[in-house]
Structures are given as structure tokens and as C-alpha cells.
Amino acid sequence: QSVLTQPPSVSGAPGQRVTISCTGSSSNIGAGYDVHWYQQLPGTAPKLLIYGNINRPSGVPDRFSASKSGTSASLAISGLQAEDEADYYCQSYESGLIGWVFGGGTKLTVL
Amino acid sequence: QLQLQESGPGLVKPSETLSLTCTVSDVSTSSRSYYWGWIRQPPGKGLEWIGSVYYSGSTSYRPSLKSRVTISVDTSKNQFSLKLSSVTAADTAVYYCARQGAYGDYVGHWGQGTLVTVSS
Numbered sequence: 001q002s003v004l005t006q007p008p009s010v011s012g013a014p015g016q017r018v019t020i021s022c023t024g025s026s027s028n029i030g031a032g033y034d035v036h037w038y039q040q041l042p043g044t045a046p047k048l049l050i051y052g053n054i055n056r057p058s059g060v061p062d063r064f065s066a067s068k069s070g071t072s073a074s075l076a077i078s079g080l081q082a083e084d085e086a087d088y089y090c091q092s093y094e095s096g097l098i099g100w101v102f103g104g105g106t107k108l109t110v111l
Numbered sequence: 112q113l114q115l116q117e118s119g120p121g122l123v124k125p126s127e128t129l130s131l132t133c134t135v136s137d138v139s140t141s142s143r144s145y146y147w148g149w150i151r152q153p154p155g156k157g158l159e160w161i162g163s164v165y166y167s168g169s170t171s172y173r174p175s176l177k178s179r180v181t182i183s184v185d186t187s188k189n190q191f192s193l194k195l196s197s198v199t200a201a202d203t204a205v206y207y208c209a210r211q212g213a214y215g216d217y218v219g220h221w222g223q224g225t226l227v228t229v230s231s
Contacts, residue, residue, distance in 0.1 A: 002157060033216065034215050034216065034217070036212075036215075036217035036218075038158075038218070044223075045207055045221040045222065045223055045224050046158065046207075046218070046221060047221075048212070048217065048218065048219065051212055051214060051215060051217050051219075052214055052215055052217075055214075089157065089158055091158075091217060091218070092216075093216040097160075097171075097173070097174070098163075098171035099148070099160045099162065099163055099171050099172075099173065100148065100150070100160040100163075100216065100217075100218065101160065102157060102158040102159065102160065103157070104157045105157040105158070
């Protein structure tokens, strides 16, 4: 069971907007630790999508955005494209663990 | 461009020790600015942090694996390594080495991953 909770799956048609939630607790997100997001295409290593709650690394389209509030965070993908079909993971930090904590992952299907 | 490359056996027998090495290019593992870690992903499942090592050699481990895990850094070879003892089929996974991001506690760089299967 993952420390951070994500929906197992979401779907949307091309061009639509979808959001993926990530719920933590007072030990991680709620303690003020940042939330980060990764995209994992089949058979490849995860790729950093968002860091520090809202920041996109260079090369990540601005169709991807994220926010954080309280003990939760969310990733939004607008203008869905077929190439966005992938698994998405949120990640934060837990002081008691002194390590990275991940969500269980959300499979995005582009209809 | 920072690159991380995992290496080690792809098949380990039950009860034996899994050993992997991550070779880092273009930045020193002795850099005080970052820490390094191992993450695994069982087939069809999510990501699981195993542990991290700092330039000083200090470590932190996932509690459920702590009794079986050793992570160390060899700055002279620009490598860090993972040892997981007494493996079972549940330890079958793709193992990734990783480096902390430049601006916080996230994974800024990933290795390509290596599949380790535990089977007799």
C-alpha cells in the first residue's frame, strides 16, 4: 500500500483536460514537503514532469500543470494527446522515513 | 549530461544476495550537493523507494527492507551500490538508481533500470 494515494486510472478524449489527484498526510505533503510528478511510458524509466509542486523542467509542455493544497496535490493535463497515454506518479518526502514516498500510480488512457 | 547506469546480475537465486552497482558519469558522487538512491518497481506495480546514500556515506533505508539492505558509495570509482540479502520472489523488480534533483527532494535523474529476477 502506497503512502500517497492516487486513483488507479483516469481517461479522456483527445483535446480534453484530465486531472490526477494525490492524497497524503500530515507526515508528508501536509508537513510542507513539496510534491513532484513523473510520467512513465511503457518500458521506460520515469521522467520528471513537475518539481516543487508547480515547476516544469525545460522541455515539458505547458499543457502539464500542477498544484498543491493542504495534504493533497493534483496534476492537470490539458489538450490531451495520444502520446500522453502513460502512468503518472506523484512523489513527496517523509521526514520519519527520511526518504522518497510515491503514490501508487495512475494509468492515463487517451480514448 | 549526467548519466546513471545500473549493472549487475539479472538473475538471483532465492535466499542469495542481490548486488547492483550504479556508475555515474559527468558528476562526482562526492559532491556535497546531492544524495543518491535506489528505487524498484515490481512487474506491473508502482515505484518503491529502497534507500539513499549521501556523499559522506550516511544512509537511510526503507523500514521494511532495512534489515536486508546495504547501500554504499565509492567516490573513487564514482559509483554507488545496492546489496539486498535473503531475496525472495517478491524482490523481483526493475531496479533504478537515481540522483536527487537540483532543487529539492525529488528524483532529478534516473538510470535506465535493470530487471532482476529472483528464481531458482
